[in-house]
Amino acid sequence: MFEDLRGFIDYLQDQDEVIRVNAEISPRYEIAAAIKLIAEQNGSVALFNKISGHQGRVVGNLLGAKKRLAMAMGVNEGALSETYLHRRVNPISPSLVESGPVKENILSQNLDILKMIPVLTHHEKDADPYFTTGIIIAKDPETGIRGMGIHRVQVKGPRKVGIFLNSPPLATFLEKSEKQGKPLEIAILLGVDPVCFFSSVIWAPEGIDKLGIAGGLSGSSVSLVRCESIDLEVPARAEFVLEGKVLPNKREPEGPFGESSGYYFTFNNPVAEIQLIMHRNNPVYHALMPFAGEEDVLIDFSWQMENKNLLLSTVPGLKDISLKNMGLITVAQIDKREESDGIRIIEQLFACGVPNKLIITVDEDVDIYNDKDLWWAIATRFQPDQDMIVKSDIPGLGIDPSTRQKESTASGANVLITLTSKVGMDATKPLNNLDKFEKINITPEIRKRVEAILNQTGQRL
Ligand SMILES: Cc1cc2nc3c(=O)[nH]c(=O)nc-3n(C[C@H](O)[C@H](O)[C@H](O)COP(=O)(O)O)c2cc1C
DSSP, X not given: OOXXXXXXXXXXXXXXXXXXXXXXXXXXXXXXXXXXXXXXXXXXXXXXXXXXXXXXXXXXXTTSSHHHHHHHTTSOGGGHXXXXXXXXXXXXXXXXXXXXXXXXXXXXXXXXXXXXXOOOBOSTTOSSOEESSOEXXXXXXXXXXXXXXXXXXXXXXXXXXXXXXXXXXXXXXXXXXXXXXXXXXXXXXXXXXHHHHHHTTSOOOTTOOHHXXXXXXXXXXXXXXXXXXXXXXXXXXXXXXXXXEEEEEEEEEEEEEEOTTSSEEEEEEEEEEXXXXXXXXXOEEEOOOTTSSHHIIIIIIHHXXXXXXXXXXXXXXXXXXXXXXXXXXEEEEEOOOXXXXXXXXXXXXXXXXXXXXXXXXXXXXXXXXXXXXXXXXXXXHOOTTTSEEEEEEEEOOTTOTTXXXXXXXXXXXXXXXXXXXXXXXXXXXXXXXXXXXXXXXXXXXXXXXXXXXXXXTTOOO
């Protein structure tokens, strides 16, 4: 489909999806602010052609709209979910090739990340420039199986970075390498093809190769080349690859960094040393502005897709789910047969592994993708003293500031434990009083007739 990031950008420009900024602009705060403004005002991709102090271009808000993920997969937005579910179960393994454009420049002497890459500084109190689209690839030190995910990376020095390695599988790999007292070899990818980028954050069980998922979703195998200084393979057409090692049993403050949740976080996090950088000629730096909407596609949509089928087949009465705010809010549409179904389904969803903190169950006459409908159901079908449950001490999301967090060394490695409480709201109709809760309606026939009348008067509906 699209072999690389720059090919997708060319296509998006042809589709009029891109706002081009040709005036000189700084990677320090300015590009990030521009991405946010453009994302908020019209949702376009932002392409910066003249970067202060750097060659090459910067692109942002690439997957800030679901329709662009659909374009990346070669389908209409309406067919995105169905196509995703179909292709997701048909992975295509990556293939190893001799060489590729990522090796056009290979540098290991006098490295200085910030001189070589226009890394953005995003928010006012961020400690340093950060990679926000950095896909970290590593291998399980025990099995050799590859894993990957996006992790925030603080550029702390010419070759030194701090990484928030909290989610599996990378967090588990580090735990295992630390038990062996060895460094963990990593490659940091910046600027890969859009489906590969999206696939890196899919909620996949450990041991599943996300590059295979990417191949399946795009319909063609991802070409990989061997790294130069470590035992890893990386996409041959990536814009940049940084090769390095996470140092064992070393932790340093990393942050503050303005996160996807809208808050600054500082953690005690691992440190890595970069020993080699490869990049294409005239590289494009892929940026992501946290808390500007792109996470709705990357996190909410992908997690929703990954969990939906399993939950629908294992939770009786569940019809559909919609995830919001990084999965912290889940709306569940149910086919209510018993009075207790609303709360029963909430309890089952609490235990499903998504860091959902608020779950709302609604009936089938509520459109769970329409916030107005959802608020209407809560306002009129929910009584707090009867329809609410609260649970405590459940694992939560590390970047939710309202959680309780502590560092633990119980497993032999340094792990961040996050605990939250959860609330469930049953906003379904009581079965013994359905008439009173009938939603007012306009018949489809009248609606169709009136649409035709309005269209005659020149009103486009
Ligand atoms: C924009 C973005 C930023 C992320 N940053 C981090 C991070 O800094 N640290 C982390 O551990 N996980 C981070 N994640 C989540 C991981 O990338 C992870 O891949 C994801 O939770 C699901 O994959 P998994 O099932 O393999 O864990 C981020 C995800 C996204 C979409």
